[in-house]
Structures are given as C-alpha cells and as structure tokens.
Amino acid sequence: MSKEKGIPPGWSYNPASWGQRMPIVIAAMVGFAIATYLALFQLKVIDTVWEPFFGNGSRKILTSETSQILPIPDGALGALGYLVDALAGIIGGTRRWRRMPWIVIAFGLAVGPLGFISVLLVVLQPVLYDAWCTLCLVTALISVVMIGPAMDEMLASLQYMKRVKDAKVSMWKAFWGYKEVQGRVI
Amino acid sequence: MWAQVINAILGIWLMASAAMLGYADAKTITDNEHILGPVIASFAIISWWEATRVVRLYNVPLGLWLLLAPWVLGFDNTAATVNSMVVGALVTGLSFVKGKIEDTYGGGWSAVWKSDTLHAREARKQPRVDLDK
Numbered sequence: 001m002s003k004e005k006g007i008p009p010g011w012s013y014n015p016a017s018w019g020q021r022m023p024i025v026i027a028a029m030v031g032f033a034i035a036t037y038l039a040l041f042q043l044k045v046i047d048t049v050w051e052p053f054f055g056n057g058s059r060k061i062l063t064s065e066t067s068q069i070l071p072i073p074d075g076a077l078g079a080l081g082y083l084v085d086a087l088a089g090i091i092g093g094t095r096r097w098r099r100m101p102w103i104v105i106a107f108g109l110a111v112g113p114l115g116f117i118s119v120l121l122v123v124l125q126p127v128l129y130d131a132w133c134t135l136c137l138v139t140a141l142i143s144v145v146m147i148g149p150a151m152d153e154m155l156a157s158l159q160y161m162k163r164v165k166d167a168k169v170s171m172w173k174a175f176w177g178y179k180e181v182q183g184r185v186i
Numbered sequence: 187m188w189a190q191v192i193n194a195i196l197g198i199w200l201m202a203s204a205a206m207l208g209y210a211d212a213k214t215i216t217d218n219e220h221i222l223g224p225v226i227a228s229f230a231i232i233s234w235w236e237a238t239r240v241v242r243l244y245n246v247p248l249g250l251w252l253l254l255a256p257w258v259l260g261f262d263n264t265a266a267t268v269n270s271m272v273v274g275a276l277v278t279g280l281s282f283v284k285g286k287i288e289d290t291y292g293g294g295w296s297a298v299w300k301s302d303t304l305h306a307r308e309a310r311k312q313p314r315v316d317l318d319k
Contacts (some may be wrong), residue, residue, distance in 0.1 A: 005264070008292055008294035008305065009289060009292060009305050009306075009308035009309040009311075009312060010290060010291075010293060010297075010304035010306075010307070010308040010309075011289070011290055011292050011305070012288075012289040012290045013289055015237075077218035090224060115228070115232075119224050119225060119228045122224040123220060123221050123224050123225070126201075126217075127217050127220055127221065128222040140224075141306075144227075144228045144231050145231060147231075147232045147236055147238070148231070148232045148233070148237070148238045149235055150234030150292065151235070151237050151238045152235065152236075152237035152238075154208065155237055155294070155295060155298070156292065156294070159292045159293070159297055159298055159303075159305045161287075161298075162297070162298050162299070162305075162306070163305065163309055165307060166301070166306065169217040185309070186309045186312045
C-alpha cells in the first residue's frame, strides 16, 4: 500500500501528497499577492490602499510606527514570508517527508512564526492605534489557516527522524536526504 | 470540528463586540477583548485539522481568564461583564469537545519522542529496502 503512495507507516494518508500541499501553496500565493500590494502602498509606489470597512484604518495601520520598526516595511517582510512558505510547500515530491525532511521541517517552522507575527499584528492594530486594516486581517487569517495543514507533514517527518535515531542511522544524513541513507529506514 | 468553528466565531465576535455592544470607549475592557479575540480564534482555527486538534486545549486557560477578567480588571459595564463571562464559559466548554478523528497519524505528536509507537511498529513490518526503486 505505502509502496505506491508514499504513505508514512501508521498513517491512513500521505500528508506530502499534492492534494494535501496545493491548498497551502495557493493560500501562500494569495497571501504573497496581498502583502505585496500592501508593501507597494507602504513604499509609496501606489498612494491609495483599498479599505472597504474601516475608513482611514488601513492607512493608519500601514503608516504606523510599528510597521516601520524595521528598515523595510512589515508588508514587504510579510510578502517575503509568504514566498518562503509557497516555495517550501512546492519543493520536493510526494515522499519528501522522508527523502528531504529538512524542507518539510523548514516548511513547518516557516509557517509557524509567520502565523504568530500576523496574530500579534492583529492584536496591535486596535490596542495601539485604535484602527483596523481589512487586508491586514485577511492576510493574518490566511497565515493562521496555513498552520494546521502544514503541521501534519512535519509530524510525519519528525516521526521518520525518530525512527532514524532508533535505527542508529546518521540523523544528519537522513535530515538532509543523503542518497546513502535512503531506504535504510522506512 | 464544529465546536472549534464556534470558538473561532466567538474569538472574532470578541474583536467586534465592543463596537457592537457600545462600550468602545472603555479601554481596559476593549484591550482585553482585542487581545483575547484574535488569539482564541487562531487556536480554534489551527485545531480545525485533526493533526493539530490538541491545540484547542490552549483555549481553556483563555476561556477561564474571560470568566475572571471582569472581576480582576474591575469591569464597570454590565454588557461587557455578561459578554466576557458568556463567551468565556462557551469557549472553555467547547475547547474540551474533541470531535471525530477519522485518520491515523502514526501515533501523533508524542510518538516523536516515545518508543514503541504506532509508526515504529508499522515500519518494522515493512521490508527495509529502498522503496523508490
């Protein structure tokens, strides 16, 4: 069964299948598009920003001190984060949970902090600036929605690393997917 | 999963309730709701997926805090007090609803450090060859 489909042992499905990964990659691309749009406003390439509900809210948030705390605006950092997520989601085949654990674990770790920072920024909007920014809320929702479906694949890779450790095979080589350790642990 | 959908809606409701119930000027109350709301909604949404369903329990202390907050922070608005306590009670209760788990996950997160777990036993049954050849 798992020989054909790459299903991890003890699992009922393969978390690295394209059906599992594509929705996350698409979500990340949408997040990337919106964050790029917001960054263009912050970099003054475009001078208005779409805000259907909260009046002057988006402008207030996107030009706030928090958004300029780093040398590049937070929208640009967000766009970079979504791009990393999309790339880490798309690299590798359907057996990547054991052939390249590094990318799966990097993927899981990239999705986590992006979600955390998004939620933090959502909290700061009303607390510090008494304003809301619609598209910022949308991107935050996207990054939170991505966390759950990315974690199952990371779990499969971490379990694989545990089996590598128990089999006394080099965890370093297994993590980076060295050819010589491929197939020594299932 | 329905329980965590409701908790996500309750979290979003907390973000909006100050404006809806008319106590938007009470800074302590609204700050409390604006901090708790997004965090509760996030934990609830993450636990929509079976592999991360356990995250729903992170909302238990947050729900309990909403029950205590009117007294600890000294809310002076009845609508805010009732809102905080009703939402807190619902979030706490619904966080314990695990729902159906239909797939198997090799023994779950604890199987990453424990020995003799489902994935380890299943792997031993398979021949140790390169499966990709």
